[in-house]
Amino acid sequence: MRLAAIIKELRRIVGADSVLDQPEDLMLYEYDAGLSVGRPGAVVFPETTQQVSAIAKLANRENISLVPRGAGTGLSGGSISRDGGIVLVFTRMNKVLEIDLENQRAVVQPGVVNLELSNRLAGERLYFAPDPSSQRASTIGGNVSENSGGPHTLAYGVTVNHVTGLEMVLPDGRVVETGGKANDGCGYDITGLFVGTEGTVGIVTAITVKLTRTAEAVETLLAVYNTVDDGAKTVAALTAEGITPVALEMFDGWTLKCVEEATHAGYPLDAGAVLLIELEGLREGVTEQAEAVRQICMRQNARDVRRAATAEERALLWKGRKNAFAALGRLAPAYYTQDGVVPRTQIPSVLRFISGVSEKYGLRIGNIFHAGDGNLHPCILFDIRDPEQVHKTHEAGREILSHCIAVGGTITGEHGVGMEKNELMSLLFTENDLDVMKRVHDAFNGRSILNPQKLFPTPRSCRETNVLMRPEPAKVGAR
Amino acid sequence: MTVATTGAGALARDLEAIVGTAGILDSAVSLRQFTIDGVEPRAVVMPGNAEEVAAVLEYANFAKLSVVTAGGMTHQHTGATPEQIDILLRTTRLTGVEHYDAGDLTIGIGAGATLSHLNSLIAPHRQLFPAEVPDPDRATIGGLLATNAHGPLKHAFGGSRDWLIGVRFVTADGKLAKAGGRVVKNVAGYDLMKLLIGSYGTLAVIVGASFKLFPAPRRTRTYVSQFATLDEALAFRRHIMRSPLSPLALELVSPHAQVVMTGDPNALHQGWTVLLRATGSDAVLGRYRSEVGNAAEIEGEDEAKLWRGLAGFPDKVFESSQNTMLVRLDLPPTEIASALAAGEQAATDNNFVLATIGRVGIGSMLLAFCPIAVDPPGVVQFANTISYFRGALSRHASAVVLRCPLEAKRHFSVWGSSPTDVDAMKSIKAALDPNDIFNRGRFLF
Numbered sequence: 001m002r003l004a005a006i007i008k009e010l011r012r013i014v015g016a017d018s019v020l021d022q023p024e025d026l027m028l029y030e031y032d033a034g035l036s037v038g039r040p041g042a043v044v045f046p047e048t049t050q051q052v053s054a055i056a057k058l059a060n061r062e063n064i065s066l067v068p069r070g071a072g073t074g075l076s077g078g079s080i081s082r083d084g085g086i087v088l089v090f091t092r093m094n095k096v097l098e099i100d101l102e103n104q105r106a107v108v109q110p111g112v113v114n115l116e117l118s119n120r121l122a123g124e125r126l127y128f129a130p131d132p133s134s135q136r137a138s139t140i141g142g143n144v145s146e147n148s149g150g151p152h153t154l155a156y157g158v159t160v161n162h163v164t165g166l167e168m169v170l171p172d173g174r175v176v177e178t179g180g181k182a183n184d185g186c187g188y189d190i191t192g193l194f195v196g197t198e199g200t201v202g203i204v205t206a207i208t209v210k211l212t213r214t215a216e217a218v219e220t221l222l223a224v225y226n227t228v229d230d231g232a233k234t235v236a237a238l239t240a241e242g243i244t245p246v247a248l249e250m251f252d253g254w255t256l257k258c259v260e261e262a263t264h265a266g267y268p269l270d271a272g273a274v275l276l277i278e279l280e281g282l283r284e285g286v287t288e289q290a291e292a293v294r295q296i297c298m299r300q301n302a303r304d305v306r307r308a309a310t311a312e313e314r315a316l317l318w319k320g321r322k323n324a325f326a327a328l329g330r331l332a333p334a335y336y337t338q339d340g341v342v343p344r345t346q347i348p349s350v351l352r353f354i355s356g357v358s359e360k361y362g363l364r365i366g367n368i369f370h371a372g373d374g375n376l377h378p379c380i381l382f383d384i385r386d387p388e389q390v391h392k393t394h395e396a397g398r399e400i401l402s403h404c405i406a407v408g409g410t411i412t413g414e415h416g417v418g419m420e421k422n423e424l425m426s427l428l429f430t431e432n433d434l435d436v437m438k439r440v441h442d443a444f445n446g447r448s449i450l451n452p453q454k455l456f457p458t459p460r461s462c463r464e465t466n467v468l469m470r471p472e473p474a475k476v477g478a479r
Numbered sequence: 480m481t482v483a484t485t486g487a488g489a490l491a492r493d494l495e496a497i498v499g500t501a502g503i504l505d506s507a508v509s510l511r512q513f514t515i516d517g518v519e520p521r522a523v524v525m526p527g528n529a530e531e532v533a534a535v536l537e538y539a540n541f542a543k544l545s546v547v548t549a550g551g552m553t554h555q556h557t558g559a560t561p562e563q564i565d566i567l568l569r570t571t572r573l574t575g576v577e578h579y580d581a582g583d584l585t586i587g588i589g590a591g592a593t594l595s596h597l598n599s600l601i602a603p604h605r606q607l608f609p610a611e612v613p614d615p616d617r618a619t620i621g622g623l624l625a626t627n628a629h630g631p632l633k634h635a636f637g638g639s640r641d642w643l644i645g646v647r648f649v650t651a652d653g654k655l656a657k658a659g660g661r662v663v664k665n666v667a668g669y670d671l672m673k674l675l676i677g678s679y680g681t682l683a684v685i686v687g688a689s690f691k692l693f694p695a696p697r698r699t700r701t702y703v704s705q706f707a708t709l710d711e712a713l714a715f716r717r718h719i720m721r722s723p724l725s726p727l728a729l730e731l732v733s734p735h736a737q738v739v740m741t742g743d744p745n746a747l748h749q750g751w752t753v754l755l756r757a758t759g760s761d762a763v764l765g766r767y768r769s770e771v772g773n774a775a776e777i778e779g780e781d782e783a784k785l786w787r788g789l790a791g792f793p794d795k796v797f798e799s800s801q802n803t804m805l806v807r808l809d810l811p812p813t814e815i816a817s818a819l820a821a822g823e824q825a826a827t828d829n830n831f832v833l834a835t836i837g838r839v840g841i842g843s844m845l846l847a848f849c850p851i852a853v854d855p856p857g858v859v860q861f862a863n864t865i866s867y868f869r870g871a872l873s874r875h876a877s878a879v880v881l882r883c884p885l886e887a888k889r890h891f892s893v894w895g896s897s898p899t900d901v902d903a904m905k906s907i908k909a910a911l912d913p914n915d916i917f918n919r920g921r922f923l924f
Contacts, residue, residue: 102717103811103842147666160670161641165898176900180875181811183841184627184638184677187877187897187923188904192640192673196666216723236582242605242694282723284762341662345582373664374583408578413664421667428667432656436683436911437669443910444903455668 006062007042010086013054018045018092029069029080029087033134035336036077036419040067040087047092049167049175049205056203056449057173059086065452066171068199070111070142073134075337076418078146078198082453088203090141096120097206104211105164105181110141110204117209126211129156132414133322141204147196149414151321154372155246155280156212158414160195165208168194170201171449181208193440198416199451201444215246215280219290220308220317223275223297224268228252228367231273232348234300235371238277239344241296243289247278248372249321252351255328255366255379262327265320266313271303275371276321324368325379332364332381336393340404341413344374353403354378361392375413376404402427417455426457490544490565491522497534498526502572513567515547516560516885520567527572529647529655529686536684536916537653539566545919548680550591550619553612554626556882558679558921559893570621573686577647578661581606585644587661587689590621607695609636611790621685627677630790631728631756634840636693643672645689651912661689674907681922682911696727696758701782702767702774704753709733712751713816716839719755720812722770728756730789731839733819739795739834739847740788753839756786792836796847797882804831804848804861804883806868810876812842821871822846828867829860846878861887869895894923 010019020026020043029043041064046052059066065085072079081087094111101124108117114135118127130143131150138148144166149158156162165179179191194202225231231250238245251259253272260267267274275297279289294305308314320327329335342350351367354376358365369377378400382393401411401424411417411424425434434456441456495503504510504523513520526532539546544565549555551571570591577587581604588597594615597608611630612618618628624646629638636642645659648671658671675685706712712731719729731753737746755774757767768776777785788795796803810818819835826833830851837844848864850856856864861883869878880893897904905924908915 100811100813102813104720105811147670149664149666153664157637157641158664158666160673161637170903174902176903178899178903180898182809182875182877182898183843184640184809185875185877185898186809186879186894187899187901188678188682188907189640189673189676190899190903190907192676193670193907195673196670213720213723213725239582239584239694242697244694281725282759282763282766284766285759288760288762341664343580343583343585343662345580370664374662375664408660409662410660410665410667412667413662414666417667425668428660430656432650432654433658433668435654436650436656436671437658439910440669440671440674440907443906 003041006058006064009058010042010044010055013058014044014046014051018047019043029072029089032072032074032077032079034075034077034420036080038080038082039084040081041084043087043089045089045092049169052088052169052203052205053173053175055086055088056169056171059449060172060447063447063449066203066449067451068141068145068203070139071113071137073138074142074146074418075339075415076412076420078416078418078451078454079142080419082419090139093205100181101126103181105208106211107206107208108140109206110139110144112140114138114140114143121211125214127214128209129162129212130159140207140209144195144204144207145197145199146416147414151247151249151370153414154248154370155244160192162210163191163195163207164210166191166194166204167206168202168204171445171447175205179208198418198455200441200455201450203450217281217283217286218314219279219286220314221277221290221293222267222306222317223277223302224271224304224306225274225302226272228273228351229348230301231275232351232371234275234297234302235344235347237296237300238293241292243293243296245277245293245372246280247276248370249276250274250367250369250371251324252367255324255368258331258366259320259324259327262330263320263323265316267320276317321368328366328379328381332383334382334384336380336382336397338376338378338380338397338400339412339415340401340409341373341375342404342407342409346407346409347371347374350376350403350407354400357396357399361396363389363392363396365396370413373413374409398424419454422455423457425455493538494522494524494535494566497538498524498531502526502531513549513552515555515564516888518561518564520547520564522565523567523569525569525572529573529649532568532649532684532686533653533655535566535568536649536651539916540652540914543914544916546916547918548621548625548684550622551593551614551617553614553618554622554628557626557893558918560885560888561918562920568684570619570684570686576600577687578689584692585661585663585689586692587645587687588620589687590619590685592620594618594620594623601692605695607693608690609642609693610639611786613791613794620688624676624685624688625678625680629843631730631786631838633843634729634838635725635727639676640673642691643676643688644691646672646675646685647687648675648683648685650683651914651916659689663691679918679922681908681917699727699756699758699782700764700767701777701785702755702757702771703777704755704771704774705749706751706753709751709816709819712753715753716812720840724757724767724770726755726757728754729838729840730754731835731837733833733835735832735834735849736792736836736847739799739849740792754785789836792845793881796834796849800850802850802855802884804864804887805881806846806848806865807879807881808837808844808846808876810842810872812840814873814876815839815842815844818872818876821868825864825867829864830854830856831864858884858887858890862890865891874898897923
């Protein structure tokens, strides 16, 4: 069937106003928030699970790919079509289906925006804990696909720790349920397996999430250091003292200056590094802990430890953190954020390595990251119009991530692999490791209808796998 | 590859060629100790490393032999009765520490290491591995994961699902593979850790695992509250869950469970107990005191003993009678009242008494149907009990019979229904173990 006929069929399934096929419309869906690009053949806005199932059956029959997409805030190209297939945008499936206060669960459609769920629950002192920086825009369906985290992952875990049930459409159109409201269930934890599969095994159409009780008291501290090393040592010292902050973020001095100039959050302009430390719990405990943390910071040569005295001051400190990349983005035409993770004890040496990479390639690299769990976000600034700089940027990124792997770490802590880092997967995983993952993939998506050419590395030869190359790649638009 | 097709002796010789004399048991006496539900394995191997595990499985898969993986043999009573066990593969020699740097709060260790061994490594660094199982000197890391076992600390720290960060395993066709890694935050690749947790050895042999650790609480105190009725105990649960308190554990103990654990029949009159365990400074514990109301306080060795006793509940109920039926119930907490009422009814109708403990805050319960001494239940009454009980549960709940008399097991499914699509599970099983060598006939499907 030609693309035009497929689009006609899509319009029959979802209605004429729910399909985009004009180049000027499709262009808007070429990107996410990272660097990858790919033009879809059509964009569809389903409103029901049944429509998604019908679309999957159509795609399967016509051998055209499907790529689920939420708000498009991903950083690894997970929601971009690489082969001109159909992008399924979930923004119209944005209903909160159920809130179960007593069991601390909500059942939501995938298009519900992360922060909106928490906002709806504010009066109940409950919230949805995963807090990616994109949480004002990103959807819970997208969070599930990418297994998103954020600053508070340190204490509360990534998305999978907050999902107990899924409704999914499999690539053949079958609708299945996994898990439910209980914490555990009899049989395989397919819910846990599917979270973070980046849309490569099923299309999520409903999600049962845990709701977390809002803490009674919060303390946010800003510890100011002359050197990055002292900040990094504080992270280790807090661990050794048995103190578990709910968030522990670090900025290097240069990044701090850029962020302060853009956001006026009140960060010091002349520091070598700062730690943003947050504690939560009972009033009695948090006050005591804040004092203990202050003393530990001072022992690690902190110049100053400031405490947010009001909710506004706290919000301001966080505003600087959450808008940090945008602030760096003001300094260069483009930036490329890495997402490597290293064992916490390796942070000081890896930061020194990154600074070496920066010098070697002559590229400015800012560091602002989740220090508590070793999740680094070196942000490489470059000029996207200069092919040599683009090349150097990719080389620098690869070198940093290879180093993360070499010290016992990984290539992504919360952004996903997608089409950005799929070639790096073979540095992290052996052929056997990937083969097991591929067998799981093929058990559901053997024809690679769903999100092809993602997550798995390009095979050395095409005979090995159909993960990347579907058996008969649809030449969309061609006869 | 050549494979012995006749006789246990030939099988043992082939296996010995892979694992050496130190890795094989084949005398009839030794094999008998590893009988599972009356089925004696034809051979028992104890590979000394992951490569040997791989070679054994490649051999078994080629010959389509059935393989049962075992650690400390503390949970082999769970599951349907195996038709035949060609090879019992014990992981007990896989105990090496793969990585441990206290500053990273992570540890990687062989699947055959016991919980006690792991705890002894991390205790000097004042760190905590929040799993509590009845028999930590025998129970292994691999078994903990395969059975998704947990204890009271699950209330605060979650289960294996929340702190298993990497896994090394061998597939049915003998390939050594891994998923995850050794860092606490990692979304690269499929999360096969989740798949292997609770898979009861049906998908792969776990050979090593990496975990997140936690700073050990410096000081804890337990508040013991007594209630005349279950409804009052559950009202207290709601009060705590709505409060800003974040206890380490919140455990419900039924009157009969109290009798089982203390051996004191008078405990029956104490009613329902809720144990709340908290950690913190004097000021924090003082706050708990004011929030929990009229509760007794226990600290120190008495407290440790209380929680050890609770972790040992499953063993305790079988000490009082081998014919007990132990059920693991996972459900949304609002359904606890009706589920326990149905359990009581089923027990009364079928000559049992019901003893219940569990993580009442999060809905993970253990129900022991203990036979009454006079006129004990017959085999069909076990089936009737579980069938009636399951009939009263919602689709969100699972009720797995962890252990019951062998004769009774033949009359019902120990697994019951799952909230998860069974065809999806079957697809994964077929993809990873196409010859069905792992735990043949014992799992849900």
